[in-house]
Amino acid sequence: MSLANKVVSIEVSGEIGLLLVDSPPVNALSHAVREGLLAGVADLNADPAVRVIVLACRGRTFCAGADITEFGKPKRDPSLQQAIAGLEASAKPLVAALHGTALGGGLEVALGCHFRVAVPTARMGLPEISLGIIPGAGGTQRLPRIIGPEKALELILSGKTITAAEALALGVIDAVLEGEPLEVGQAFARRILAEGLAATPVRERQDKIAATRLDPAAFEALAEKLTRGRGREAGPAAAVASVRRSFTQPIDDALAADSEVNAELIAGGQSRALRHLFFAEREAAKVSGLPAGVAPRPVARAAVIGAGTMGGGIAMSFAGAGVPVTLIDATQDALDRGLDRLAGNYAASVKRGSLSQAEMDKRMGLISGAVERSAAADCDLVVEAVFEDEALKKEIFAELERVCRPGTILASNTSALDVDAIAAALQRPEDFVGMHFFAPANVMKLLEVVRAADSGPEAIVTAMAVGRKIGKVPVVSGNCDGFIGNRMVAKRSAQVDLLLQKGAMPKDVDDALKAFGFPMGPLAINDMSGLDIGWSIRKRRGTPFPVADAICERGWFGQKTGQGYYRYAAGDRTPQPNPEVEQLILEVAARLGVERRPIGQAEMIERMLYPLINEGARILEEGVAQRASDIDLVWINGYGWPRWTGGPMFYADEVGLARIADRLETFAADTPGDPSLKPAPLLAELAGRGSTFAEWQKQRLAA
Ligand code: 3H9
Secondary structure, three states, rough: EEEOOOEEEEEEEEOEEEEEEOOOOOOOOOHHHHHHHHHHHHHHHOOOOOOEEEEEEEOHHHHOEOHHHHHOOOOOOOOHHHHHHHOOOOOOOEEEEEEOOOOHHHHHHHHHEEEEEEEEOOOOEOOOHHHOOOOOOOHHHHHHHHHHHHHHHHHHHHEEEEEEHHHHHHHHEEEEEOOOOHHHHHHHHHHHHOOOOOOHHHHHHHOOOHHHHHOOHHHHHHHHHOOOOOOOOOOHHHHHHHHHHHHOOHHHHHHHHHHHHHHHHHHHEEEEHHHHHHHHHHHHHOOOOEEEEEOOOOOEEEEEEOOOOHHHHHHHHHHHHHOOEEEEEOOOOHHHHHHHHHHHHHHHHHHHOOOOOHHHHHHHHHHEOOOOOOHHHOOOOOOOOOOOOOOHHHHHHHHHHHOOOOOOOEEEEEOOOHHHHHHHOOOHHHEEEEEEOOOOOOOOOOEEEEOOOOOHHHHHHHHHHHHHHOOOOOOOOEOOOOOHHHHHHHHHHHHHHHHHHHHHOOOHHHHHHHHHHOOHHHHHHHHOHHHHHHHHHHHOOOOOOHHHHHHHHHOOEEHOOOOOOOEEEOOOOEEEEHHHHHHHHHHHHHHHHHOOOOOOHHHHHHHHHHHHHHHHHHHOOOOOOOHHHHHHHHHHHHHHOOHOOOHHHHHHHHHEEEEEEEHHHHHHHHOOOOOHOOOOOOOOHHHHHHHHHHHHHHHHHHH
């Protein structure tokens, strides 16, 4: 073995030259890897004994992409495009042997090789769009030349990962072979030699782009369809333009344009925000304050208590991840209703084409029902999802402690109760933790893992691990009223009510946040979830919202009663203006002596977002959230905050904390009844010294 450099080595085995990347953890295409690839392929080309070259990676995966940590730093040659050009120019046939996840630049490297072979478990894709950039190291040029511009566009705009079998069917790879990556690569190399397979560089292929070049109508229609509603994101339009260049421009011109576009995108705010979220997700998995080496308990079977909408959605999440789950409710009637609802949800997905009938059958087969809580006896995790009644929850957990074996994790999905109060009734509070799902629980990705004072380390890490297993983004929260997300929402809701009193109508408020990028406005969401829930919480807390309360006093609870902030025609969920509510809003304002005025969209956005950011700062200083980036994940995955703005705390840093503190002072001055609008001490301090939440987090993590 000889070294091309410290992360790339070469070996020669008979007529086969091996080019091996070994750069843990994921063989990202750092400067050293790019340099090593170029040097290694040159050395193997210079060796007369070598007739064919295999490129493979050591460790858990083929290259997982460009090294994201290098983005935003000064560029260093060879660029990824240059390294790939070097591979493609190899005079000797070059085969990439894929295993693990060949993503982004990793797949682009493979596309620069003359052949691609994969082990059956390999997955691949071009996820750049989720980082706000395009596959600018040739992905948008070479993939269309192999599978056609239309199929390439679908993969690139979805960013999704496909299996080796799917890649073979599409023509992305040439073969799927069982074995270790290196063996598989060598087996294919022997085939190249035996069959004399021609090593055509992908850049020279025209066959798959010829038809689109002649008639791009189908491509353009598809591009229009796939980018609809994504006009606010910078990536999709850039990706379409780039794929279009694959059949309208010579490849070198197109590659040069791609480099320029990517440089701009990488420097832009959207990609910075999306990269922030990539690292935030990985950071959130780390739980502070736990003993080293604590491992999650295995969860092979779960139970959910409460077959309501929430419980059913949670059960679907388990089944979707292949975990058998028992749904338990007190009466056969409630259980049947729950199971029917759940089957109906699956059937709707089958009808839409997003789920196969076979997959639905498999998932339904994993869900069983019971009316006795003793059915949870052999489960490793039980999630309680009954309505918010502390006494009932305590009674349920007391029984679960009796029927379940020690070591079963007991979790409450409460969103409104004190988890310490629930835990106080337990014999084994160390096995108890909050697992707060978001509706619809089978769809929403956020899971707040709520740490009660006595939650044991294993309970916490098990809830985190199981959350990831069922496809959620788990975020640790301390115990407080509303935890992270709902506590912050409450601050926005107070401002929404104020905006209605001061001059806005429901549609103005919703339009403002939709203009910011939220998929739905807060009032349309409230109508969907039911206004009575918030009303009863406000009555309990003694925090009236004059407009919201007046609407509830009329018995208008949203979609379920045909009207709330909006009106709904029978069987139609589209919000329509509600003149009665508009009249009511004027009456409430008059009763309170508020003089209404026109309020611009920019002001509405500030008034709704800055107070919630302020509450985020309090949540940080109290240690309820471990990190500012965890708060961002809560909002992105649970509340529809637009991903490309990075979440509330990242966004606040971008706006500038001084500006936010300044505006909060103004809002506090004109709302004397709400002292919480004053800048939180942490926000004021960071704003005062020109710092950011990100900087604060970095210092905290380093300490
Ligand atoms: C691209 O390729 C652009 C080009 O088209 C054009 C350029 C001109 N870079 O996720 P894990 C780190 S864009 C740097 O926990 P898993 C990660 O932060 C790229 N670091 O493991 C973590 O660090 P730490 C397109 C990276 O097994 C550690 O590796 N590619 C990168 O659950 C382990 O990661 C992508 O978007 C990277 N590219 O999942 C793929 N990737 O331990 C991004 C990972 O300090 N990667 N790290 O927290 C992934 O999707 C997952 O990491 C992967 C493994 C599925 C590969």
